[in-house]
Amino acid sequence: DVDVLMGTFTKSFGSVGGYIASSEEVVHYLRHRTPGSVYATAMAPPCAQQALTALRIIMGEDGSSMGKDKIAQLRSNSMLFRNKLKEMGCHVLGDEDSPIVPVMVYSPGKLTRFSRECLKRNLAVVIVGFPATPLLECRVRYCLSASHSTEELEKALHQIEELSEFCDMRYKKDEVAAKLVTAH
Incomplete structure (x- = not known):
């Protein structure tokens, strides 16, 4: 209970x-x-x-299936986005079907750089750093919607893939590096 x-x-x-x-x-x-x-x-x-x-x-009290359909689409979008981020080596946190997708960045410098580069590419992201998190536990948070199309998500993921490489944010591809970063 x-x-x-x-x-x-x-x-x-x-x-x-x-x-x-x-x-x-x-x-x-x-x-x-x-x-x-x-x-x-x-x-x-x-x-x-x-x-x-x-x-x-x-809850469907309006007599339509719109709510149920939107929740299903949101879950699908969330799982697609999360799985692709994991495949590219990002350290993804949170529940599997949550539309709020936090990705660990660890370094405040990388967080700022990533945010600025996303802005240049018209990609909206939420960054969370110190003092909202411990200094070396900063993260980027993606907020997904049922209204996002698969094409929009794929385009965003392509940008994120390039930028995560550029900003050296792919910790899961090298578990040893991830452990070293989190140890400090």
Whole structure:
């Protein structure tokens, strides 16, 4: 059993905020005793409606299969992207079918270089470095969508393959090198 389940509406539902699901006692405590609840304003009604509508579509309550189809496409896109990154030797983290795909870079210099080169090629990436991560655990995070076509993903992967070679980010091709990098 899980005592507390929490998540975000930002990535999954295209909204803001998040949720916590738990026992009535825990929820009551959080609502009345935590600074985030006591000193914050409620979610704006349009944002709440966005999350509710997205959830209804995902659950098929709109009478269509659009939610189910989008989830299947997103899972397919995620697995394709992850598998190709692994094949090229990148150190990929996270759940196999998650649309958020973190790839370890380790070196802050490589992270900055990779980000700048991606920008030059019109490839949007999210970089995460110190202080959000320990200094030598920086990473690039790819955020996938059901709307990405296979062609778009293949084009992005081609760019990433070139840049990961250029920035020397293929740690999995040489496990010894990866262990040396993580040891420091």
